[in-house]
Amino acid sequence: MSKMLMRLGNLKKKLTGDNIFRVLSATVATSAVVILVVTAYVLSTGAIPVIQRFGSYFFTGTSWNPVEGRELYGALPYVLGTLATSCIALIIGVPLSIGIAIFLAEMAPKKVRVPISYLIELLAAVPSVIYGLWGLLVFRLWLQQYVEIPIHNYLGWIPIFATEGGGVPVGLDLLNGGIILAIMIIPTVASVSKEVLTAVPDSIREGAYSIGATKWEVVRHWVLSYGRSGIFGAVILGLGRAVGETIAVTMVVGNAIGPNAMPTSLFQPAQTMASLIANGFLEAPNPLDKSAYIGVGLTLLLMSLLINVIAHIMMARILKIKGGAVE
Amino acid sequence: MTSNSANIKKAKVESSSSGVKMQTINLNAWFGTKQALKDINVSFKTNAVTAIIGPSGCGKSTLIRCLNRMHELVPDSRFSGQVFLDGENVYAPGVDPVMIRRRVGMVFQKPNPFPTMSIYDNVAAGLKLTGARKGRDLDKVVRWSLEQATLWDEVKDDLKKAGTSISGGQQQRLCIARAIALQPEVILMDEPCSALDPIATAKIEELIVKLKEEYTVVIVTHNMQQAARVSDFTAFLYLGQLIEYGHTSAVFENPKNELTEKYITGKFG
């Protein structure tokens, strides 16, 4: 009898408010893992039909044919399209972001620093669909008239500036997609780079000034040099953001399908993995078709995860090194 | 009035030349609203070592940073007054601080060799900025600077190693070599030995005495014995004001000001 009472007593101890609270909140927090696992499961099982049927063609082929009886699904153009638009985004966006970071960290007087930082942050607050709307109805006209047509007129014989059949570039193409992405990654890359530059110890700047360096020389030869690994991490974060961006790109990239979607020219319509799904998933006529889109989604997720994991490992390593005593 | 003179060696007096290399007139400096220097009038004689002593927070570092226009790099800093280098006002409108800093070099309290550069590149950095190219001429200057800083023998086989891969004392001598490579006229030292062990300190003190043959040296130190060992002239600062200045032996053995005497005898620190 007393043993039973003792067991009950022990149970009562375990059922304290605190323990319940801890277990409850831990359980709720575990929802993150559940979401991840469910997503992985859904995408993998959804992709099985198409991968089973087409195997490696899915990753190396270029045709996309949902017509029954002649189905063929190759995702290569869209993988390359994602990489191409992201590269353009980095080529344009990273130098701009570093320039902004240098301005904010090294140049701007205090009064100017906060408002400008805020403006850059505001770039991130604009919804993706509004970037798309602007890119489609406003920017496209400017791009077409002042950039694409002039370049096409003089340099259209170079493959990267060519158009299908030699016609006038429309402005809904790889270049537009890349530029819109560049604008959208600037807040991320600029703010992380700014943090990196601000963290460079003042002792380095003092040493450089003391040997008669100009302000720009201090930045270029010493500050940027010290912070280069951190800035590289910021760039990878930007890449991750560019790869995952969906709607804005969908609205300006041109919606190409099949072999035509291979990104060979800046002035031709293209397609990214994300935009393919956004454009076609809802109207997919049969389960195999839907499976194809899910397969692309799985590929996209894996690419995005890989890039972001690399970025986080890099940043963690950088923080450990700088935080410790390398100096 | 004598004090703990048992430990204080007589300073060398014969180093004085009649010329004045740098001079401040009515120098005031602020950090925001806080005034760090009040009406400083002091001169630094050519080819001599002048020590600036005083308790923490008295403005010693601020004073030498005004000499090579590093004070103005601090946001919200202000100054007024004049600083002369060879008779010309360093703060005259149109004078570029970059040029001043080439003629007035600085060594900092915590050795700060550039971590992203090799030992060789650390020394060559200042010269490369003014257009020196890789080659035998540059090699010669680097070697000369390291020899002057008495570091050459210790690092001559490791010139490619990172500037931070050597010991603290060696890093500080590397910083001195880096400053010397530009052949400045004045070398400012802000408590150069306070982060170093006694052996490294002794090496650098030896170096300082040797340096004054070629350069004018101004050294900030909180270590009075060091000031007495190494300097020809001493300036005593307290709460931003210049309390006393004179030949080191005079200041230490016969301080004119009661405050100076109190500080030297260790009644406050």
Added chain:
Amino acid sequence: MINNYVFRKVKNRLFFVLCLACVVIAVIPLLSILYEVVSRGAPFLSLQFLTNDALHGGIGPAIQGTLILIGLTSLIGIPVGILSGVYLAEFGDNKYASFLRAINDVLTEFPSIVVGITAYSVVVIGLIGSYSPIAGAVALSIMLVPIVARTTDESLKLVPNSVREASLALGIRKWKTTLRIVVPAAKSGVITGILLATARIAGETAPILLTILGSNYFFQGFRSPMDALPLRIFRDARWDNPRVQAEAWGVALILILIVLSLNIGVRLAARGRFKR
């Protein structure tokens, strides 16, 4: 030597002008967007526009849909997010919590279209059988929860430990301490995080594209498609009719007003509290 010096001075000036130019170039799209949205969208602002359904030239269903989505998502996502953040901050000194934080970071970087696919498969196909506002809310919650968990975690960590210790020393149990004392102390940070995350998901299109589909009518129940502001913009902008495209700016104006005022309002409020 003099030549080199002048060259260095010129370089100095030049590069800093370039950096300023970078700032200007980056800000131009923002200004252009704001200008276009306001100038092209303002003519559409009228009571009819805001309250009629699509067949009568209005975007009432879209506004209603966005509000419903925000409501449902908040219902699901905010408690889960806050409680997760509480766990991470208050019981977070172990490997499991570090693991969860890493997972949260991973989730915030999911491509939004992938979230849509998951919600589509699980809710639209699996649970309900049709496009549904609930599916949309689930998708948006997947995006909301990791953000709220992280901001709650960080806000709670800012509360000094002395506050917790004082309360525990008085004999108040940990769970009461957390809920009654620590969380209220971090109130402004937590609320700021929630509002910013809400502003973010209010503007998301991809997750709801695959889950609520869009509609011309007002809310028709939990088993029917629904409209929302971002969806409306997405559709109208790509419609082959210039009049419809023009209307998209009106919708965009409404959306931007909601999103930006949430953002700016939150920042102003937070700064005001700091100054005190």
